[in-house]
Amino acid sequence: xxxxxxxxxxxxxxxxxxxxxxxxxxxxxxxxxxxxxxxxxxxxxxxxxxxxxxxxxxxxxxxxxxxxxxxxxxxxxxxxxxxxxxxxxxxxxxxxxxxxxxxxxxxxxxxxxxxxxxxxxxxxxxxxxxxxxxxxxxxxxxxxxxxxxxxxxxxxxxxxxxxxxxxxxxxxxxxxxxxxxxxxxxxxxxxxxxxxxxxxxxxxxxxxxxxxxxxxxxxxxxxxxxxxxxxxxxxxxxxxxxxxxxxxxxxxxxxxxxxxxxxxxxxxxxxxxxxxxxxxxxxxxxxxxxxxxxxxxxxxxxxxxxxxxxxxxxxxxxxxxxxxxxxxxxxxxxxxxxxxxxxxxxxxxxxxxxxxxxxxxxxxxx
Numbered sequence: 001x002x003x004x005x006x007x008x009x010x011x012x013x014x015x016x017x018x019x020x021x022x023x024x025x026x027x028x029x030x031x032x033x034x035x036x037x038x039x040x041x042x043x044x045x046x047x048x049x050x051x052x053x054x055x056x057x058x059x060x061x062x063x064x065x066x067x068x069x070x071x072x073x074x075x076x077x078x079x080x081x082x083x084x085x086x087x088x089x090x091x092x093x094x095x096x097x098x099x100x101x102x103x104x105x106x107x108x109x110x111x112x113x114x115x116x117x118x119x120x121x122x123x124x125x126x127x128x129x130x131x132x133x134x135x136x137x138x139x140x141x142x143x144x145x146x147x148x149x150x151x152x153x154x155x156x157x158x159x160x161x162x163x164x165x166x167x168x169x170x171x172x173x174x175x176x177x178x179x180x181x182x183x184x185x186x187x188x189x190x191x192x193x194x195x196x197x198x199x200x201x202x203x204x205x206x207x208x209x210x211x212x213x214x215x216x217x218x219x220x221x222x223x224x225x226x227x228x229x230x231x232x233x234x235x236x237x238x239x240x241x242x243x244x245x246x247x248x249x250x251x252x253x254x255x256x257x258x259x260x261x262x263x264x265x266x267x268x269x270x271x272x273x274x275x276x277x278x279x280x281x282x283x284x285x286x287x288x289x290x291x292x293x294x295x296x297x298x299x300x301x302x303x304x305x306x307x308x309x310x311x312x313x314x315x316x317x318x319x320x321x322x323x324x325x326x327x328x329x330x331x332x333x334x335x336x337x338x339x340x341x342x343x344x345x346x347x348x349x350x351x352x353x354x355x356x357x358x359x360x361x362x363x364x365x366x
Contacts, residue, residue: 020044028056048074048110056081060088062103071107078108079116079134086122109144129159146175171203183215186223204241222281236274236293243279246287246305251277253293280315282332289324302330316346316355329357 104123
């Protein structure tokens, strides 16, 4: 074998290369995992005890390299059609002059398990008792006892009984979530699968973000807020303490949205104006409701499912429809209030609370 830019091989090196090539070719489809294991050992790879190697294992390498670039520790299980890449380059392509080859040792820790069709790239160590899901492409080290899946592979869980300990009331962040180091997440908060929290965002204590929630940069979220699945909280939105946001609620932040300027150029961050939206303490937004930019939704108000809110909602107000209209008032507990004849007070038949309904501005002043 001749590598571009290298010196011609001696006859001893050529014999070593062709012998390894033959042994690897036989090992790929040899009957029985024990025979496959023995043939790969004969190629010079370090393979521990009780290792299972399924059919179709490919080890991509520089054949004349005698260094120990593959280490497979005891009791590793390798499912069929896996690929271990210790060296990769563009060969005779002109890309070779632009991008250096990638090389690195691959180490599979004791009791690790590679699912069918897994690809391990150069320089990766898979920790002890780690599990790599079928079809994953592993580009970075895998922690011990972690479960990784996807392309590129990322941690999606841990082997039962080996979850990393939580310190005190530290927030929980699911392994599949992406949280910027420049974001702040309060104690006791839980951020679930596939969430993204951008830089500058501030989440209070005991906040819960359901699956697929997106929190834009510099968004402010108070304590004990619950945001259900697939909600996007865009820049300019502020959520007070105790707010409930139902699944698929849509916030907007631009009253005159365009993708391009009048000259046809693509708009940038400097070419539009954010219109703030405020959802005050205890308010609830029903599933699939749309909150148009610039409104304030009052304390403990309630927006019905599917409503399109285009105007401010008063404290304890109940609004429904498109566009949303006020149809009554609700208690802190969520029950519909019975309103006095003069319209000044509401009575809750559930918790027997009386609530003053005098007109207020959104700062709470009468």
